[in-house]
């Protein structure tokens with residue numbers, strides 16, 4: 001579904017991604033792992049078109065999307081939940097969700113109702129301001145805002161960062177449900193190992209901007225964890 005080939009990226013003179021290849025198969029849940037500062041967020045932002053890349057290809061459903069603007073990538077079926085959620089604190093929950101709806105040409109009311117059915121708490125809080133929600137509720141809002149345009153690929157950057165364990169469990173359940181029931185393909189960055197092992201089918205490890213290990217999740221050995229993930 002998504003195929004990144006030989007991508008290099010620089011912040012000014014600093015070479016951040018080195019010849020990165022990353023394949024995300026249709027129907028998989030792929031977890032991108034690595035210590036802090038290894039380039040995970042940079043890679044996701046490059047896939048979303050929020051950062052330019054110096055070289056390489058980014059193919060989505062077989063089409064090179066490098067020259068397609070970020071908002072059009074959303075319309076092509078790529079949903080993105082950024083690190084830190086980036087909801088609008090002064091807007092209501094419903095207004096935040098409606099911001100995701102603009103890329104849909106039809107079925108807006110139905111899409112909103114589907115998100116409310118997935119996250120009943122958002123319906124209860126529809127008129128509250130985004131900034132008044134708890135961290136876990138804000139994460140659900142950020143995921144809901146990406147789901148309103150029915151993505152086929154959902155990209156999540158550290159969805160469990162800074163939220164309570166019971167909500168972490170719920171977000172894991174949700175990802176598994178979306179993947180199993182609707183066939184949604186998921187690419188996520190997650191540092192929490194038990195979460196990654198529970199939710200993902202595939203892993204990729206970035207170390208200093210290079211992919212150093214990859215495979216099916218049972219192949220994520222203690223040795224790999226020790227060498228590339230523990231601090």
Ligand SMILES: Nc1ncnc2c1ncn2[C@@H]1O[C@H](COP(=O)(O)OP(=O)(O)OP(=O)(O)O)[C@@H](O)[C@H]1O
Nearest residue numbers: 011014016034035036037038039040041042043083
């Ligand atoms: N806007 C920027 N300008 C310059 N350097 C940056 C910028 N954003 C990130 N970097 C640097 O690029 C490298 C990769 O950062 P990135 O945020 O992609 O890592 P990460 O693996 O997602 O880490 P984390 O888990 O901490 O979010 C780091 O050395 C970081 O300091």
